[in-house]
Amino acid sequence: MTHLPxxxxxxxxxxxxxxxxxxxVRYEGGILSDEIERLNARYINGEIDSDELTAxxxxxxxxxxx
Numbered sequence: 016m017t018h019l020p021x022x023x024x025x026x027x028x029x030x031x032x033x034x035x036x037x038x039x040v041r042y043e044g045g046i047l048s049d050e051i052e053r054l055n056a057r058y059i060n061g062e063i064d065s066d067e068l069t070a071x072x073x074x075x076x077x078x079x080x081x
């Protein structure tokens with residue numbers, strides 16, 4: 016899917032969103048895999064949207080579902 020460029024404000028918002036989620040994972044004792052961090056970077060940079068990020072994380076073999 017092709018996405019329009021995101022604004023700097025949107026990029027900052029996404030970065031904060033990912034940082035918050037990363038903090039929650041660490042608080043629970045988890046560590047995000049390199050694969051998930053690459054997906055997060057793509058989301059922050061506007062290459063994928065939140066639905067695509069969620070789908071990719073759920074499809075990842077590095078994520079354990081509890």
